[in-house]
Amino acid sequence: MWPWGHLAVGYLLYSFWCRADDRSPSAVGTVAVAFGTQFPDLxxxxxxxxxxxxxxGRTLTHSLLTATLLLGLLWIGARRSERRIPLGAFAIGYLSHLAMDSVHPLLQGRLADVSFLLWPVLSPPVVRDVKELFRSFRELRPDPVRPPSVRARRDRARRLDRRWLSGNCRTA
Structure with a gap:
């Protein structure tokens, strides 16, 4: 999943969590959930x-074992701290990232591709070719060629404009 997809899902879950508690999402919580959604990849x-x-690229912080350990340590630290730390928001972002990275392989029945969730107990999934990993980045470039439907509409509008300017088009 792309970073903005992780961000959107994490924020929606955080927002639902806040609304269920009859409060609005806070700015600090929003930053914490945003950081949490990107943390494993960072x-x-x-x-x-x-x-x-x-x-x-999906091992250490993509593991539920590491997530449990890290969130547990942060929870202990938050309880000892005098400041209010938005740990819940960070946890929602972090765990939603792991869930979203798992959805597609699970829906396709590729259980081996979610072995990263139990790394290092299970070996990580087989890495695809680096060229395949970055193919989607190339697809993000704007293409100078417009789809035929847009081009056809534009050409038709130009023909109508020329006919109108030349006086060959009747007005209603």
Whole structure:
């Protein structure tokens, strides 16, 4: 899933959680949920792709074992802190990221592709070719060629304009 997809799902869940508690989402909570939705990729992708410390971009912080440990430690720290920390918002963002990374493979019945959830107990999923990983980035470029329907409408409008300007078009 793309980063903005994680962000949208996380914010919607955070918003529902706040509304269920009869309150509005706070600015600090919104920042915490936004950070939580991106956190697993902000850690795993650079450690795997740039520094080659991890085997894939979905291992360490994409694991439910790491999530449980990290959120548990943050909860203990939040209880000892005198400041109010939006841990719930961060947890919603973080866990929604893991859930959304799992939905597509689970719906397709590819259970091996969600083995990252139990890393390092299970080995990570097989990594696709790097070219395949970045193919979707290339598809985001704006294409200078417009779809035929848009081009056809534009050409028709130009023909009508020329006919009208030349006086060959009757007005109603």
């Amino acid at each position: 850690v795993d992708k650079p450690l795997a792709w740039t520094f080659a410390v991890l085997p894939t």
